[in-house]
Structures are given as structure tokens and as C-alpha cells.
Amino acid sequence: MMEIISAGFGGQGVLTAGLILAKVAMDNGKNVTWIPSYGSEMRGGTANCGVKISDDEIASPFVKNIDVLIAMNGPSIDKFEKNMKPDGILIVNSSMVKDRQYRDDIKVVEVLANDIAHEANNPRGVNIVILGAFIKATNLLDKDTFAKGIENFFADKGKVNPANQVCFEMGYNSVEN
Amino acid sequence: MEYVLMKGNEALAEAAIRAGCRFYSGYPITPQTEILEYLSWRMDEVGGEFVQTESELGGINMMLGASAAGARVIGSSSGPGFSLFQEGISYLVAADLPAVLVDVMRYGNGLGDIGQSQGDYWQLTRGGGHGDYRTIVLAPNSVQENVDLTHLAFDLAEKYRHPVIIGSDAAIGQMMEKVALPEMEEHDIDKFHWSMKGCKKGEEQKKITNLLYYMDNYDEFLANKYKEMEDNEQRWESMEVEDAEVVLVSYGISSRVCKEAVKVARSQGIKLGLIRPISLWPYPIKAFEELSDSCKALMTVEMNILGQMVDDVILATGNKYPVYKYTTVKDVPETEVIIEKANKILSGGEV
Numbered sequence: 355m356m357e358i359i360s361a362g363f364g365g366q367g368v369l370t371a372g373l374i375l376a377k378v379a380m381d382n383g384k385n386v387t388w389i390p391s392y393g394s395e396m397r398g399g400t401a402n403c404g405v406k407i408s409d410d411e412i413a414s415p416f417v418k419n420i421d422v423l424i425a426m427n428g429p430s431i432d433k434f435e436k437n438m439k440p441d442g443i444l445i446v447n448s449s450m451v452k453d454r455q456y457r458d459d460i461k462v463v464e465v466l467a468n469d470i471a472h473e474a475n476n477p478r479g480v481n482i483v484i485l486g487a488f489i490k491a492t493n494l495l496d497k498d499t500f501a502k503g504i505e506n507f508f509a510d511k512g513k514v515n516p517a518n519q520v521c522f523e524m525g526y527n528s529v530e531n
Numbered sequence: 532m533e534y535v536l537m538k539g540n541e542a543l544a545e546a547a548i549r550a551g552c553r554f555y556s557g558y559p560i561t562p563q564t565e566i567l568e569y570l571s572w573r574m575d576e577v578g579g580e581f582v583q584t585e586s587e588l589g590g591i592n593m594m595l596g597a598s599a600a601g602a603r604v605i606g607s608s609s610g611p612g613f614s615l616f617q618e619g620i621s622y623l624v625a626a627d628l629p630a631v632l633v634d635v636m637r638y639g640n641g642l643g644d645i646g647q648s649q650g651d652y653w654q655l656t657r658g659g660g661h662g663d664y665r666t667i668v669l670a671p672n673s674v675q676e677n678v679d680l681t682h683l684a685f686d687l688a689e690k691y692r693h694p695v696i697i698g699s700d701a702a703i704g705q706m707m708e709k710v711a712l713p714e715m716e717e718h719d720i721d722k723f724h725w726s727m728k729g730c731k732k733g734e735e736q737k738k739i740t741n742l743l744y745y746m747d748n749y750d751e752f753l754a755n756k757y758k759e760m761e762d763n764e765q766r767w768e769s770m771e772v773e774d775a776e777v778v779l780v781s782y783g784i785s786s787r788v789c790k791e792a793v794k795v796a797r798s799q800g801i802k803l804g805l806i807r808p809i810s811l812w813p814y815p816i817k818a819f820e821e822l823s824d825s826c827k828a829l830m831t832v833e834m835n836i837l838g839q840m841v842d843d844v845i846l847a848t849g850n851k852y853p854v855y856k857y858t859t860v861k862d863v864p865e866t867e868v869i870i871e872k873a874n875k876i877l878s879g880g881e882v
Contacts, residue, residue: 373707377536380709386536388707392561392645413791414784414863415706 355410356494357417359434361402362426362447367481371424372403374485375494378503379407382495387415400429407494422492424484426450426467435460443491445484463491463529470524476517486525497526534709539674539699540565542710543607543633544573546681551718552603552631553579556593558586560612561645562701563635567607587612591619591632598628599739601726603685603718607633609701610643613651614659620694621660625741627725629688629695631681636700636783638861646861647701649783652839655698656812665757667695667764668811670782674708680809682713687764691756692725698811700834702784702863760813767815768807771797774825775804777873780844781832782808785864789832792869803873808840816847828876830855832864855882 360372369390376388390403404417420438425431426447431454438444440459449468456462467483474483482504489500501522508514537545544566547555555570567583574581580597584590587608594604608616613634623630634655638648655668667687669680677699684695721728730736746752770793772778781789786807796803802825806818829852831840838856845854857864857872875882 373536376707380534380536386707386709388536389702389705392705411790413787413866415702415708416863 355406355408355412356421356492357419358405358407358422358424359402359417359420359437360405360424361400361430361434362424364399364401366401366426366447367478368401368424368426369403371481371485372405374504374507375407375488376405377507378495378500381503381506382499384408385410385412387412389415400427400433402430402434422488424488426480426484428454431456445487445491447480447484461491463487465525465528467525470528471521474517474520474524476515476521479515479518479521482518482521483525483528486522486527487529490526490529532711534711536707537674537710538565538705538707539671539677540635540704541569542674542712543677543681543697543699543704544569545712546678547603547605547631547685548573548577548579549713549715550603550682550685551716552605552685553577553718553720554594554597554602554604555580555606556582556584556597556604557590557606557608558584558612560609562637562647562704563607563609563633565704566633566635587615588619591616592622594630595619595623595626595628598623598630599626599727601720601723601728603629603631603689605631605633605681607635609635610637610639611641613654617654617659618661620658620666620696621662621664622741623694624660624664624666625662626739627692628739629685629692631684631688631695631697633697633699635704636698638701644861645701647703647784647834647863648860649700649785649834650836650839651698652811652833652835655696656814656843663753665760665812666693667691667760667813668698669695669766670698670809670811671703672783672786672807674703674706674710676809677703678710678712691760693756693760698783700783764810765813765815765817766809767818768805768809769818769821770805770807771802772804772806772818772821773823774802775823776802776825776827777876778804778806778822778826778829779832779869779873780806780808780829780840781864782811782840785832785834788864788866789869792866792873795866796870796873799870801870801873801877803870814843814847819844819847822848822852826852828853828855830857830869830872830876830882832857832869834859834863836860
């Protein structure tokens with residue numbers, strides 16, 4: 355079982371990032387749950403979703419002990435870093451979060467996601483850059499399978515944008531082995 | 532099997548469409564609004580009627596009218612909105628009309644809050660409206676069951692000419708899971724002998740009325756209807772009950788955690804079992820016939836303050852066993868706590 359939180363400001367695509375993870379994992383035979391946090395949030399406040407991916411049946415959809423945290427901004431780290439499992443992976447959008455101390459029992463992967471998306475001429479693809487880094491860092495699925503999954507996800511919505519593949523590729527390559 | 536990834540609420544709405552439902556009237560309220568939102572465009576696609584009414588009161592009474600005309604109708608709400616349905620439910624029962632009503636349970640009394648809860652058990656199973664009635668209540672515990680039980684609800688509502696309620700909750704409604712959708716089914720609005728569809732000269736005039744008590748045998752008629760439901764519509768899932776020493780009783784989102792708890796407990800040598808009511812009414816008393824001599828106690832696991840299902844378990848077991856409860860309010864129950872409490876029950880400690 356992999357337990358994931360994807361968190362950031364509303365509008366950064368964190369819910370969609372979680373949704374793509376869930377969809378591609380499902381299409382590759384996994385059981386998945388995806389649940390958004392919702393409540394009386396302010397505009398510009400935080401948004402997050404919890405995703406569980408497993409070969410077995412999933413009990414509660416709510417994520418308590420995080421294997422992988424996607425943090426698109428500082429408040430997401432404030433809120434969720436403490437709930438990460440030891441040896442968990444924290445994927446940080448380092449375009450937004452700089453000069454920060456992290457727990458020393460987790461693996462931190464810093465991705466200049468906004469800068470990369472800008473370079474790829476696809477500023478709305480920040481979350482796709484992050485997913486590239488996610489796949490490299492976690493090996494959840496192989497790179498080509500996941501790239502194809504992203505393509506299918508947007509094709510189903512009738513929104514094919516080749517720059518998404520560029521973002522995914524650049525995000526993937528931004529993580530060192 | 533082809534799966535799609537869908538939100539519980541949206542899957543439920545699509546299931547209604549595929550069961551031939553072509554009428555929705557209701558009012559938005561979190562956490563069920565996706566049902567209304569989805570049907571606002573989907574009904575249009577399939578040539579059905581979608582009405583956002585001025586309140587839930589208007590909504591349920593429009594449903595009553597559409598049902599009298601022979602349509603498959605659905606309404607959904609939560610919390611205070613579902614309370615506003617109650618008068619209409621009593622009227623639907625009185626007029627002998629089918630309808631499917633969904634309560635996506637949210638937390639609390641009064642306005643409460645928008646998170647998941649199982650606090651409406653009494654309202655669902657005892658009836659919040661006036662009079663002398665029961666309704667079948669189905670409790671899904673997954674997005675797939677939201678689909679399957681919605682289809683079943685329409686069939687049962689039609690079979691008994693009676694409203695059927697789906698008791699879902701915010702977690703089941705908001706979460707996405709994989710789901711297999713059934714084929715599209717057509718409903719012939721004119722197929723009933725009893726529905727209002729105009730009257731030709733010389734034909735017997737039909738009447739849909741909430742004054743059924745003018746019938747000579749109304750009491751017997753209603754009593755038989757409930758008896759038939761109790762005999763035929765008990766639904767449940769059992770897990771490792773045969774030799775269980777502590778049997779959990781839980782439905783909806785909480786029951787998923789109980790399943791996990793049974794697996795974990797068994798791996799630790801603790802004999803835990805689970806009865807998951809799928810029909811909350813009629814309560815699945817037949818499930819409790821499977822309890823063995825090794826059963827020492829039962830424990831309900833539910834998301835409300837008072838342990839609303841405890842009474843039904845006591846009734847179903849003839850007061851033969853102690854019945855404990857593990858209740859949570861806003862958070863879903865936890866596997867570790869279930870096992871800890873089962874251990875305390877078995878060691879005679881305070882639960």
C-alpha cells in the first residue's frame with residue numbers, strides 16, 4: 355500500500371495530480387481511493403487530496419501515515435511533514451519553497467517545478483512536472499507506462515497538450531538517481 | 532470488466548440514469564451536491580427532467596407527482612435538507628408510491644458540519660416523518676455499492692410501491708474508486724396499471740391519494756407489506772463469524788475499517804468477526820443466527836455519539852450477549868482501536 359498526500363494552494367493542480375496518480379494506477383490493475391479535503395476553506399487557502407494505491411482491498415480512504423508527500427507550497431509542509439512515515443519521500447516544489455530545514459529521517463526531493471514548467475512553455479503543467487519527479491523517485495510504475503497514462507487522462511477530457519509530455523519528461527529527469 | 536474512476540456521488544447519479552430514472556428534483560447541500568450537479572446536465576442528455584427547487588420540501592413533493600405519473604424518481608440531500616424530506620416520505624408511503632431517496636450523511640445536529648457521519652441511523656430506520664411507517668434502507672460501503680444498491684433501490688421501490696432510502700455518507704460520496712457501471716436500462720413510464728396517464732371514456736378513473744385508509748383492509752395491507760419486506764429484503768455480509776469470539780457490527784464507511792481489523796486481528800490470533808448490515812431496515816436479524824457458542828460479545832462500530840445501532844443488535848440477538856460500542860464522531864474509526872477494544876472485552880477489562 356502506498357499512501358500519498360498531494361497538497362498546495364488551490365489552483366496549483368494538486369487535486370488533479372492526485373487524480374492522475376489514482377487513474378493511472380487503476381488502469382494498471384491497482385485498487386485505489388482518492389478523496390479531497392474539503393471544508394470552509396478560504397480563497398487562496400490550502401487544498402489537498404489523499405490517494406491510496408494498493409494490491410489489496412483498501413479500508414479507509416483517509417491518509418494518516420504518509421509514504422509520499424507532494425508539497426507545492428510551504429503551508430503543506432507545515433501541515434503534513436509531521437505525519438510522514440520514517441523513510442517517506444517528500445517531493446517539494448522548490449520554486450515555491452526555499453531555504454527550509456526538513457526532518458532528517460525522510461528523503462527530500464526538490465523540484466524547481468514552476469521554473470521547469472515555464473521553460474517547457476506550459477506554466478499550467480507544474481503538477482505534471484511534479485508527477486515526473488514522483489515517478490522517478492518512487493518507481494510506482496515505469497516511466498513509459500505513466501507517460502502514456504497522463505496522455506490518456508487528458509485525451510479522455512479532450513485536452514491533448516504535447517507540452518504535458520515535455521513537463522513530465524523534464525520533471526522525471528530533474529531527479530538524480 | 533471495464534472500470535472507470537468515479538466519485539461516489541457521481542457514480543450514484545449515473546447509476547440512477549442507467550436504472551431508467553428520468554426525474555430529479557432537489558436542492559444543493561454539501562456533501563451530496565455532486566449528485567445534483569451531475570444530474571443537472573446528465574438528465575438533459577437523456578431527455579429527463581431536472582428541477583432545482585426552491586427548497587427540499589418542493590423537491591420531494593414534485594417527486595411525488597412524477598412518481599404518480601409512473602416515472603422512476605430520485606432525490607438526494609443531507610443533514611438539515613434530509614430532515615425537510617421527512618414529511619414527503621410519509622406522504623409517499625401513504626400514497627403507495629415508489630421513490631428513491633438518498634441521504635449522504637454529514638455530521639451533527641442542526642446545521643452540523645459537512646464531514647462524514649453515521650448520525651442519521653435512527654432517522655433512517657425509524658422514520659423521521661409522522662405516522663406508522665418503515666422504509667427499506669440500503670447502506671453502501673463503496674463507490675461500486677453506490678451503483679449496485681441504487682439500481683436495486685429502484686427495483687425494490689417499484690416492487691413494493693414504497694419509498695426506498697440509500698444511507699450513504701460524506702466519505703463514500705466524496706471518494707473516488709474504480710467502478711463498473713451497468714448497461715443502460717429503459718423504464719416505460721406507462722407500464723404500471725396504477726399510474727396517472729389520462730383516462731379514456733368508459734375506463735375506470737385512477738386515483739393516487741394519501742387517504743389510502745379508506746380501504747377496508749388498510750391496516751392488514753400495510754402490515755403485510757412490511758412483513759414481506761422483513762421476510763425477503765434482509766441483506767448483509769458476514770466475515771469470519773463462525774468461530775468469532777467478538778463480532779463487530781458495522782455498515783458504510785466504518786465497515787471497511789472493520790474488515791481490515793478482522794484481517795489484522797486474525798493474523799494476531801484474535802478471533803474477530805464482522806456482520807455488515809447492507810439493509811439497515813429491514814435489519815438483517817438472520818445474520819445473527821450464524822453466531823456460534825464461541826461468541827462472547829458483540830460491538831457496534833459507528834460514527835455517531837450515542838451508538839445508535841446498539842439497540843438493533845440487542846433485539847436481533849435476543850439480549851443473549853453483551854453489546855459494546857466503539858463510536859467516533861468526525862473521524863473514521865481506526866483498526867488499532869477496534870482490536871484494542873476487542874482485547875479488553877476478551878480479557879474482561881473496561882471497554
